[in-house]
Each structure stands twice: as C-alpha cells, then as structure tokens.
Ligand SMILES: Nc1ncnc2c1ncn2[C@@H]1O[C@H](COP(=O)(O)OP(=O)(O)O)[C@@H](O)[C@H]1O
C-alpha cells in the first residue's frame with residue numbers, strides 16, 4: 001500500500017500549454033522515488049503539486065493526489081494545508097535563499113512544531129538541538145542562536161534537512177537538494193539525506209537530473225519528458241535495462257564515475273523526435289476526447 | 293572572522309557617510325540662511341511702517357528701524373543675524389516684539405504632533421492597503437487598491453484637506469475642521485505638547501478633543517504618503533512572497549495571511565522604512581498650507597502670518613527651523629541606511 | 640516564477656492605460672476648449688455682482704435662480720462662469736510655468752549629470768539647499784517679494800520647482816553617460832555638447848515628458864494655493880483658488896461655492912498626473 005499515490009495528474013499554465021500530462025506514480029512508506037528528466041521536464045512541478053505550493057499562474061486540470069488514502073485536491077484549502085503541514089516537508093534546492101534572513105535559526109526549525117503542532121517551546125528547542133546533532137552540526141547551541149548569513153551553504157542545507165525531519169513527516173520532497181552546493185559538500189549531504197531517511201523511515205520523493213545520484217539513493221524512479229512519465233521502473237531494473245528509448249539515451253548520456261573520460265553522449269536527435277511525437281500524439285488524443 | 297571584518301566595514305561606512313553628510317548638511321543650512329535672508333530683504337513694503345499707526349512720522353520710522361538694526365547695510369545686518377543665530381539668538385519678532393526663538397519653539401510642538409499623527413495614520417493606512425493587496429494579489433481587491441493608491445498619490449494634501457472639510461465638516465460633521473483645541477476648554481498644560489501631555493496626565497477628555505481637531509488635517513497630510521507606503525510595501529512584499537523561504541513556510545501549514553505577516557513583512561519593510569523617513573521630511577513642509585486650511589495654530593500658520601505682516605526676523609527663524617528639521621531627518625535616514633544596509637547585503 | 644509575475648504585471652498596466660489616458664485627455668480637452676472660448680461659453684460675466692442674487696443654490700435645489708446653473712457666490716457672481724474663466728488662468732499657468740520649469744530644470748540636470756565635476760557639485764548643492772525649503776512657504780515668500788500677478792506666479796513656480804526636473808534628469812543623464820554608446824561616441828571624437836544633445840537627450844525625452852505633465856498639475860495646485868492664501872492675482876479675477884478661499888469661509892451657508900471649484904481642480908490635477916502615468920506606460924516600459 002503506497003503512502004503517496006499520484007493518479008493521472010494534469011497541470012497547465014492558466015490559459016496555456018500543459019505542464020504535466022497525466023502523471024501517475026506511487027511512493028510506499030519509507031520508500032525513495034527519484035524523479036529524473038532534463039531541466040523544465042516538470043519534476044519540481046510534481047513536488048509543488050504534492051506540497052500544495054503550485055504557483056498562482058498554473059492550475060490543476062485533472063487527477064488525484066492521494067496522501068495516506070485521502071485525495072488532497074478534494075480537501076478544502078485550509079484542511080489541505082494542515083494535512084500537508086503535519087505530514088509532509090520540503091528540502092529545498094537552494095540553501096542560501098531558503099532561510100529567512102531576518103529570523104534566527106531556532107524558530108526556523110521549531111516554528112512548525114510550536115505553531116502548527118502545538119508543542120511547548122522548551123520541547124521544540126530540545127528537539128531542535130537533537131536534530132542538529134543528528135545532522136552532524138557542531139555546537140548546536142550556537143547554531144540555534146545564529147542568523148542564516150553567519151553560516152555556510154553546507155551548514156544551512158544541514159539545517160534545512162534537520163528542519164524537514166523535525167515533525168517526523170511521513171513524506172519528504174527533496175528538490176535537487178545538492179545542486180547548489182560544492183561537489184565535495186554534495187556527497188556528504190546526499191549521504192546525510194539517505195541516512196536520515198533510512199533511520200526515520202520516511203517516504204522520499206527525490207528530484208534530480210543526475211541518474212548517478214538516483215542509483216545511489218533511490219529504489220524506484222520516474223523518467224519525465226515534457227511533463228509526461230515515459231518510464232516508471234525499479235532502479236535495479238532500470239540500470240540493467242531501460243525500457244524506453246528516451247530513458248536509455250538519458251542513461252547513456254550520464255557520465256560514469258567509473259570512467260569520467262568517456263565524455264558525454266548527448267541524447268540523439270532521433271530519440272528526441274520520437275519522444276516529442278509521443279507527446280504530440282498524447283495532446284492530439286486529449287484534444288479529440290475534449291472535442292467529442 | 294567574517295564577523296569582525298563586517299563590523300569594521302560597517303563602522304567605516306557609517307563614519308564616511310556621517311562625515312560627508314554632516315558637511316553637506318552644513319553647506320545646505322548655510323545656503324538656506326543666506327537665501328532666505330537676502331530674498332526677504334527684497335520684499336517691498338517697510339515692515340516698520342506697517343507696524344506703526346498711520347500718523348507716524350519719518351523720524352518714528354527711522355528710530356524704530358535703528359532699534360531693529362534695519363538701517364545698517366545688508367551685509368552687516370546678515371553678519372549680526374548669523375552671529376546671533378550661532379549663539380542661539382534668532383532676533384526679535386517685529387510684530388509681537390517677543391524673541392523669535394520663543395515664538396517658534398512655542399509653535400513647534402503643535403506642528404510636530406500634527407506631523408507625527410499624520411505619519412502614524414499614513415503607516416496604518418498604507419500598511420493595511422499593502423497587506424490586503426498582497427493577500428489578494430492578482431484579484432479584484434488588488435486592482436481596487438491600486439486604483440485608490442493612484443488617486444491618493446496624484447492629488448496633493450491641500451485638495452484632500454478640502455475634500456475632508458466638506459465630507460466631515462459639513463456633510464457629516466463628526467470632526468472639527470478648525471483650530472487645535474476647543475477654545476472654551478480649561479487647559480492644565482505646562483508644555484506645548486498638548487496631545488502628549490493630555491495622555492500623560494490621563495485627561496482623556498482633552499485627548500479626545502485634541503484628536504477630534506487634529507484628525508482631519510493629519511489625515512489630509514497622510515493620504516498621499518499612505519499611497520506611497522502602500523505601493524512600495526506591496527511591491528516589495530510581492531517580491532518577497534516569491535522567495536524560497538516563503539515557499540518553504542507554506543509547506544509547513546501556514547495560511548497565506550500568516551505567511552505574509554510572519555515571513556515576508558519584516559524583510560519587505562526595510563526599503564519602505566527608509567522611504568518613509570525621507571517622505572516624512574517632505575510631509576513636514578506640507579504642514580504649512582494644511583495648518584492654514586484648518587486654522588491649526590502651528591508653525592506653518594505662523595509662517596504665513598509672518599510673511600503677510602513682513603515680520604522679517606520671524607520669517608528667517610521659521611524657514612531656518614524647517615530647513616534644520618528637513619536636513620536632520622534626511623541625515624538620520626542616511627545613517628540608518630548605512631547601519632542597516634551591510635546586514636542586509638549579508639542576509 | 641519571476642518571469643510570469645513580470646508578464647502579469649505589465650499586461651495589467653497595459654490594460655488600464657487605455658481608459659486612463661482617454662479620460663484624462665478628454666477632461667483636459669474640455670478645459671482647454673472652455674478656456675479658449677470662455678467669453679462665448681460662459682453664461683454670465685464672471686465679475687458681475689448682483690447682491691440680490693447672493694448665494695443662490697445650484698439648479699436642482701429649491702430656490703435656484705434659472706440661468707445660474709451652479710449657483711452664485713456671496714456677491715451674486717455666477718459660479719459656472721467663474722469656473723470657466725478660471726480655467727484660463729489655471730491652464731495658462733500650467734502650460735507656461737510647466738514648460739519654463741521643464742526647460743530650466745532639465746537643462747541644469749543634464750549639465751550636472753553629463754559634465755559632472757564642479758558643475759555637478761554646484762548644481763547638486765543648489766538642489767540640496769532648495770529641497771530644504773518648505774515649498775509652500777517658499778512660494779508664498781516669493782510672491783510677497785514679487786507682488787501678486789500671473790507673471791509672479793509663473794516665476795515663483797519656476798524658481799521653486801526646477802529641482803524636480805533637475806534631480807531626475809541628472810540621475811538619468813549619469814546612467815546614460817555610463818553606457819557603451821556614449822563611450823564609443825567619445826572614442827569617435829564627437830564633441831561633448833554634440834554627444835549630450837544628440838545621444839543622451841533623446842533617451843531622456845520620455846522621462847522629461849512625464850515630468851512635464853506632472854509639473855503642469857502641480858502648477859495648477861500652486862496657483863490655487865497662492866490664490867487661497869490670497870497672494871495670487873487680484874482678488875476679483877476669477878481663479879479656482881480664490882473661489883475655494885471664498886467657499887471655505889462660507890462653507891456652512893453655501894457649500895456649492897467650494898464644491899464645484901474643488902471638483903474641477905481635483906479632476907484637473909488627477910488628469911494631468913494620470914496623463915503622465917499613461918504616457919509613461921505607453922512610451923517607456925523601462926521606466927518604473
Ligand atoms: N511559476 C511558473 N509559471 C509558469 N510556468 C512555470 C512556472 N514554473 C515553472 N514553469 C514551467 O513549468 C515547466 C516545468 O518546470 P519545473 O517543474 O520547474 O521543471 P524542472 O523539471 O526543471 O524542475 C517548465 O516548462 C517551466 O517553464
């Protein structure tokens with residue numbers, strides 16, 4: 001039984017083109033699903049839809065987002081917000097902009113506990129201290145009192161991870177959590193997320209454009225192109241034998257850590273053309289259904 | 293390490309701003325003093341002749357002119373005046389024969405109370421407009437607020453004053469439209485800060501009367517400023533609402549209003565605060581005509597009377613005081629900005 | 640995200656620019672016509688007093704005198720006719736004072752911003768000093784010096800408001816001066832005056848145009864304020880400001896003496912500024 005289940009989710013720019021085309025995917029409890037695809041494929045859009053933070057310029061045109069069996073899209077806005085706040089969390093992409101510059105670190109970790117879940121301040125503070133130790137930040141007391149600009153990017157990302165796990169969420173969306181970091185820091189953060197996820201048994205949607213990362217972190221993956229899931233597979237199966245031509249080409253284009261000199265093999269034009277034709281066929285079919 | 297560098301950089305910036313701004317402030321004040329002194333000497337009409345009864349002789353005029361030093365060469369007069377000013381002596385008013393400084397300081401509290409009241413109203417109105425506009429951005433309510441802001445900004449305080457007089461003085465007479473306080477009231481005050489003193493003495497009946505007199509002129513002054521605050525604050529709030537930490541706060545379960553108040557407001561308010569400081573200094577200049585319109589006994593009203601009566605020392609004193617307030621306010625704003633800005637840049 | 644917001648914002652302004660421009664241009668045209676043809680349009684002599692017709696209410700109220708559409712003031716003068724004749728003074732001040740202020744201020748600002756050096760220092764200090772004067776008090780002082788009359792008002796407005804143009808034009812000229820096209824013109828050996836007039840000035844014209852329309856509205860208000868303080872033109876001449884001053888004293892007996900000039904002034908000032916804003920959106924998307 002999956003914890004998050006997205007069924008035929010369609011999202012479009014208001015009065016404009018589709019951005020997600022009947023996306024379906026499942027994430028079981030404690031499971032990690034990677035979302036891969038080139039930039040602009042709609043990976044972040046899926047995460048935003050789940051967390052209820054779609055930009056006002058887009059709208060959901062169909063589908064369901066089942067969280068623990070309840071369709072989020074069917075809930076009144078206030079209830080949806082509450083439920084997401086209590087059960088989900090986001091690890092954002094850019095640690096430099098994701099912390100409020102005018103608040104100290106402590107309230108930014110504990111505010112959900114205190115204001116949404118009704119913890120006492122002391123309990124929340126103790127929890128924050130434990131979490132900072134868990135993400136291997138030295139001198140938690142000092143960090144709690146610091147302002148964001150006093151900390152490095154890697155430290156801030158650890159804080160954001162701690163903050164995401166603070167309320168023991170059932171589901172975390174990590175949107176390219178290492179893209180903005182130094183290569184050396186990237187590996188540590190990746191390891192930390194994996195470690196925390198495993199220890200807390202949290203379901204994780206892991207957005208990335210790097211298949212190498214997927215192979216290390218995820219059990220399942222969805223490959224996206226133009227807002228369409230072209231392949232949904234177990235990671236082991238995928239790396240052994242991708243089924244879709246586009247995902248195969250994507251895999252071939254990924255530089256191997258084992259052989260960094262091999263160079264990039266860009267996705268061949270023929271493959272791009274084929275997958276574009278698929279998208280066009282999908283849109284045409286939808287137009288026909290709409291006309292009928 | 294970076295902490296120490298930052299504070300040093302901050303200190304240097306502050307000192308540099310302080311030094312250059314102090315210098316230009318002095319130049320500005322000196323310039324104002326020179327200009328006002330010589331401009332008003334060109335005013336036709338002998339002030340002494342105006343204050344004497346019709347039957348006065350040439351000798352009377354000459355004697356009195358000598359008394360006020362008006363018979364000396366202009367440059368000498370200027371020298372005498374400016375030396376006095378530097379020692380805190382602004383001369384004697386020709387019409388009332390009282391020291392200019394006493395007259396001016398007696399009226400300044402009324403004007404300051406009016407201006408501060410206007411500022412409070414402007415911040416409340418503009419802030420509310422910005423918050424509502426941000427909360428309902430992209431909708432009809434934001435459009436309505438934009439239009440209201442546009443109108444409020446295009447029409448100057450003088451006209452708003454007249455509109456208010458009509459609406460709340462005549463059509464629906466709930467506020468006073470003339471004076472500072474009901475003349476028949478017994479005032480126990482020892483200072484000229486009536487409003488503040490009435491609050492301290494807990495004479496809330498007097499407070500109510502003062503506010504009922506002040507509210508209309510203060511609102512007239514406040515409306516254009518409220519529009520400026522509303523526009524700028526809304527703009528920076530909307531920009532802030534797209535930032536990552538605000539998005540992150542949304543996933544925590546906060547509603548839109550809470551997100552605006554908790555996460556966005558504080559960061560968005562800083563540019564508005566500097567702007568408000570500068571605009572406040574303009575607002576003080578605006579009190580002149582508004583006080584006249586509402587017969588409010590402040591500095592501006594006294595200034596216009598002084599011009600009409602050709603009371604040269606009094607005019608000089610008032611203009612210099614206005615210029616002093618203006619430059620000091622701007623200096624403070626610049627300093628605040630220099631102190632706050634490095635923090636912001638690192639934020 | 641930012642892109643989408645920018646698009647929305649701009650399209651919203653575009654949508655509103657239409658009616659805004661039309662309405663304000665329409666009102667200002669009506670005023671211009673009224674001013675030009677005042678003697679023929681006005682139903683009465685604006686100066687003719689008739690003490691038997693004092694404080695007659697406007698046409699829809701009981702006791703109104705036929706032919707006096709907007710009522711009469713305490714001296715029995717026709718409010719509508721005075722409004723129409725008052726438009727002459729208001730528009731004359733707006734056009735003449737606005738244009739001269741613009742020429743003086745823009746020239747000084749351009750010189751300061753482009754030449755820099757001591758020219759800029761002197762002009763900037765002057766601007767600082769000017770800003771420290773409370774403008775209303777300054778204008779009242781100047782009228783006291785110059786004596787009442789149309790010319791005095793125009794001079795006072797120019798003397799006080801040139802800084803509005805100078806400040807903005809100076810800043811813009813500096814920004815333009817830092818652009819590559821100026822450097823390449825300099826490298827090509829073009830004379831500085833030529834660069835200033837041919838290369839920089841054309842880029843500043845949209846800004847200057849917007850400021851000019853705003854200044855016209857301000858000039859109308861300054862004239863009204865000075866008439867109100869009773870320092871403007873002779874008290875008999877019909878000006879909106881003197882009508883307002885009269886209306887303010889008789890507000891409880893004859894509100895219409897204040898209301899009609901007030902509405903007229905309100906719409907005129909609003910139209911000038913909306914015209915400026917509308918033109919800004921039309922011609923200069925870069926400008927805020
Ligand atoms: N705020 C927005 N308004 C309109 N379109 C957007 C917005 N954000 C993203 N998009 C569009 O949605 C598509 C998917 O974007 P996104 O999910 O961010 O891609 P990625 O896979 O790189 O995370 C892109 O075509 C992008 O242009």
Ligand SMILES: [Mg+2]
Nearest residue numbers: 043044045176
């Ligand atoms: Mg993305």
